[in-house]
Amino acid sequence: MRAVPKRRLSSFVVEQRFCKSCEICVALCPKKLLAMENKRPVISDPGECTLCRICEIHCPDLAIELEESADE
């Protein structure tokens, strides 16, 4: 059986100019990885991110952009 490469979060970027600090991303993250710092969300443990993209999809300001890469 071939191993499936694990996808991982390679970057979590918040466009500071767009974010209006509504905290929806913080509330919706299923793994509670986000918290507000200086009115902007930051991710505590990127390795735990499952790339569900719920934060990205539900950011009303389109401020969040995730990039993923596959482990070799």
Next chain:
Amino acid sequence: MSETRYMQGNEAMAEGAFAAGARFFAGYPITPSSEIAEIASRRLPAIGGIYMQMEDELASMAAIIGASLAGRKSFTATSGPGFSLMQENLGLAKMLEVPCVLINVQRSGPSTGLATRPAQGDVMMARWGTHGDSSVIVLCPATVQDCFDLTVRAFGLAEKFRTPVIVLGDETVAHLREKVEIPDAGSFDVYERPAPPADGEYLPAGGGDDGVSPLAVLGGRPLLHVTSSMHDATGRTNNEPANAAWLIRRLWNKIEKHADEVISTRTFGDEDAALLLVSYGGSARAARSALDLLGEAGCRARLLELLTLWPFPAQLIREESRNRRLVAVPEMNLGQLVREVRGCSESPVLSVCKSNGEPLEPQEILDGIKEALR
């Protein structure tokens, strides 16, 4: 080359539209313009065109704006009550600068009034019916030939000035049958919409102080952004007072400062006659006969027939009104165009009004003038 036909005014307006290249009609049936919708519903699908019967006149005006932006020459037809409903989206067409033609066949009002009977009570409404400052082009047929020719002209002016153009008919001319020469297709000029360059900076709402920008087509390049909100030359919303002053003024100037390219009139009778009649539409036909009656009564008269009501030909009327004993304005309303004539006439002005749902007759014009000259 042309074909000699005996045709109804409404039919001639519809045929004029098709001859000018109109391939989209959206409307709602209303007396006395319903024949136009019926003819459009039969003729358009046979020539690659589309007829849509919308749920009301608000939707009709909106749909012809959409169709024009998508590249089809488009028109609608209505009468007073429908014309009232169209005002907001007529203003939208002015603000978005969308070429389209609105035929209003006037009937006796106010409100439902006499649906089948004539009047000329929408003259001021055609000019000022939309809120805010704006200009508009309004053409007025007096004959069935005019119904054809002016409708063709309306489409050309709409494209040239990127504006809605109103063809303001009345029930007498719309339901009149008479001789008309229909020119063969291709034998006359039709003004086609200029295209903007596909690449480079595109300013959809540009045009300097009194001009227009070419209109991009939805579905092509460049991308078109139009908005009913105050906007700048890029077409995007702009709330700055200086920009508002510029746009409001440009929309006004693009027609008002080019009135001489739009105004069209016809004259009958001697230049130096003591009496001048200024008339339009169905009333002008009565005025033509009234010239003969006046002549028989020993009073030489001249008739200035307006084929363009707006922009109002003030300078022309100022000149024509010089050295006259009287300037009479016969119309089928309680005196609408006469207000404009009073504003520029250099001789005394008489209003000859009729507003009872019956066509104005030549004898009534004679009687009105005789009464005033006593």
Next chain:
Amino acid sequence: MSRSKFLDMGALPHFWCEGCGNGIVLGAIVRALEHYGADPEKTVVVTGIGCTGKLDDYVACHTVHGTHGRALPVATGIKAANPDLTVLAVLGDGDGATIGGNHLLHSARRNIGVTAVLINNFNYGMTGGQYSGTTPQGSRTATSVYGDPEPAMDLCRVAEAAGASYVARSTVYHGAQLQRFIEQGLSKDGFSFIEAVSTCPTYFGRLNRMPSPVDMLLSLKDRAVAKGSGEAGTPGIEGKFEIGVFADKGLDGFSTRYADVQRTAVAWAQARPAVARQAPAKGPGKGHWEIVLAGFGGQGLGLAGQLLGEAAVEIDGRYASQVQAYGSAARGGFAKSETIVSSDEIKYPGVTRPNLVVALSEEAYRRYAGRVGEGCLLIVDSGVVADVAPGVRGYPISEMAERAGQPQSANLVALGLLAAISGSVSPQALEESIRKRLPGNRGALDAFRSGFGLAEGPAC
């Protein structure tokens, strides 16, 4: 990758409030368009007025921002004019369902191939949070501080009942599902209606005890239930409502059906024999005739007048004009048709000095009896008026029509009669005119000829 080429990054940050659901719907729309494979040059987003109406500012394709409530008919005109375009109408609950309600019904009914995304945040946000047609009864809004007295409408049921081919509802809490529904909607031929239940924390939320964007969003999670659970009602702030696809009927869109209309119209035009029109030749008719045909509505007076004018102008090369007047009844009231035939251009087309009146009813006779002697010849159908005044000529017009087996053709008998008496238009031109307008109608020609022949005989 959340962003798409349909998002105009240069236009952000958007102007909507913090936590406004509109931004989530914007994201769903631009990702749906991208994933669907739409081409920005062939895509048009149409909006109206309101907070939702500002969505056009943020998309990178063609955009049209119109008047309040009228995005759907503008979108209709665009799509009908060019069915190859992808047309998306983005509506608020005011724009799309209240002021625009009628257009929602008819867009659904005619299944215009537009995808409508209606953002329902239960109030008119832009103008300060007044209630709309979807505001739940009892809610507090800027114009219902005592509680909204009006119930809300279930737009998905309305759209489905009106005939929409694809109807779905999701919420801004269910962003991935919302995107998927929009994408499905884009792929349909008919009208697609997707309701996105959304949040307005600044007005509706604050006035109804949900001022935090997070609270308002999370409230949707529990109240939105999958379709079919049976316990749901109209979307509101208490109780459950269904999300899911309510209709997916695969109906043809307007443009598909109109293409059939065009094919039929072309086929009919090709099947019709071409009307051979020759240039008019100067016919023998003469004189200036002002002719009145009077009777009652339904007698075909207008047709007779039209035939006379067509013969005069199109064949005999003369001038003619015709006006008509009817009472309001389609049948039965007094009616007349006035035709002028002349060698000169006609100035005033109404009859002012009639020289020939044909009366086909008693009332018509009474109205014109006083005109005899003003250079006016009055002819009457002796079948309707027995005792005629001196100077009036009676002819058995309706009797001739009955005898010809065409009782409804008294108008054509009258036409023949007046043609013979006036000499205004040649009988050949009139017969050709009748053949053109009433092809294959032998009875019409017979009636005309019998009327023409009446003139040679004695009047009654």
